[in-house]
Amino acid sequence: MAEESGAYLWKSSIAKTGPKRRDQLAGYLTISPALLLILALTLYPVAYSIWLSLLEKHSFFPQERFVGLENYIYLWKDPEFWTSLWLGIVYSGWTILFQVVLGVAAALILNETFWGRGLARAIVLFPYMIPTIVAVILWKWLLNDTYGIVNYWLMAIGIIMDPFCWLGADHIMLSVILMSIWQFFPFVLLSILARLQTISPELYEAAKVDGASAFSRFIHITLPQIRGILFVVILLRSIWMFTKFDTVWLMGEGAGAGRFIRTLPVYAYMRTLTYYQAGLGAALAVIMFGILVVTTVIYFRLFREEADIG
């Protein structure tokens, strides 16, 4: 549609507003501020981090020394690096799985007609809209081992006898996963809900006449319709969870057990700003980027059909 109207303008502008050359110039002129800013503020820094990863550089002082691939070789032999990679996979794997399941379930429910639906939709999206720092202090208070309401309830109904140490070494991964699901599944809900609203109701009417159960209606009508958007949503969520910094960092900070949720982004941050090794930090960022590119390509290969629909 947009392409058609564009073509229409293309022809008409030759006829009515002068030569196409002028239009081309105007087009370049109006896009250039945005393009220049993106080049200068995003693409140049990302390219620069590749160069930075080949340097030994202190984060605060100007000295720098070219060391070639030494940073990468160091990381290859660094057990911390492999641990943080594994922790990142555990964290993003579990959070993505539950975000998708809960997001789809919530979208199906909130797509039905019931009293108070508009309000319910707005409220369920709240956790996604608040600053991460607020989500983190909220959950640290809810999960506080001595005064937290969650422990109080669990003890009141007899599930646990002693206070559960949510932010201790053994359970902090569980806590940060729970909190991240709570904070981010509304994104899945929102995307799926927007798609569900465009499915024609006649499809369901026909299936109902044929006597299809709710479950088989979901499998045979809803699922094929949301496959395309699901493909995009899983891709975006994977990228964003694998590179999630603030939630994980803030949750681990001051808890004493932060070491047990030190995922790759947190490790990159610490190399840069705790150990002042900007070169190593940049190398970690580049590795992260590489992993994402490779995974995305494989993902597209595996699910090519969905990519076409989406």
Place this chain on the structure above:
Amino acid sequence: MNRWRFQRISNRILLYIGAGLFVLQAVFPFFWMVSTSLKPHVEVFAQPPSFIPHQPTLDNFKRLFTATNFLTYFRNSLIVSGLAVLLTMVVSTAGAYSLTRYQYYGREKIAGLILCTYMFAPIMVVIPFFILVKKGGIENTHLALILAFTSFCLPFTLWLMRAFFKTIPVQLEEAAMVDGAGRIRAVIYVVMPLALPGIIATSIFTFILAWNDYIFTRILITSDELKTLPVGVQDLFHSALIDWGLIMSAGMMITIPALLFFVTVQRYLIRGWGAGAVKG
């Protein structure tokens, strides 16, 4: 017949239970934040905890405004997010107009490039950004922060505005131009009034994004009087013993603007054109 009706009623009940659970999990933590922020110090740590404060007090808020730098952080957040939105919106409105109204070589490639940068996560940009900002001599300034916010808001804002401009029929401005208006007049009098809701909604999403940022401020700003709210409140959390009542009142004060803005635009989100209207 009866069985069918029973089935229908039990389906309704299940639906309400499901919706109720989803609403409850979203709302309870906020309720608990409000409740804690209104409790006097002793009651915060009371066992068993009270849901509704027995002796509600605004003492926590009073201390927040007088004993901490909260108001400075608040002002900084407003200034930096506001200017970042302004810069982003001017540039992206022009860019989106270009991408939907002019034909030129490489247009779709540029649109694709923008979509790619939309997927870049802050952590991949922030480390080189930090070093470059130091080299440029603008570390620890609001200017650096505004540029940083622009860098991560712009692709998303541009993408959203492009989707929005696509919904405005191009024939309308052509009609105006046939009637003798120049393109600039056609844009001001025909396109802008139609685009205004989209511009406002996009500005608000961008504002929320900038308002909520933690990582760029943490890394680029070192002096206390330049900090924005998320970083300022994190430091509050760290100082000495955790004063949960105070922290919860600070949390409320950051959340309220974000939620107010969100409520004004949420219908756009759910209606669908803005399904891509979120990031993070």
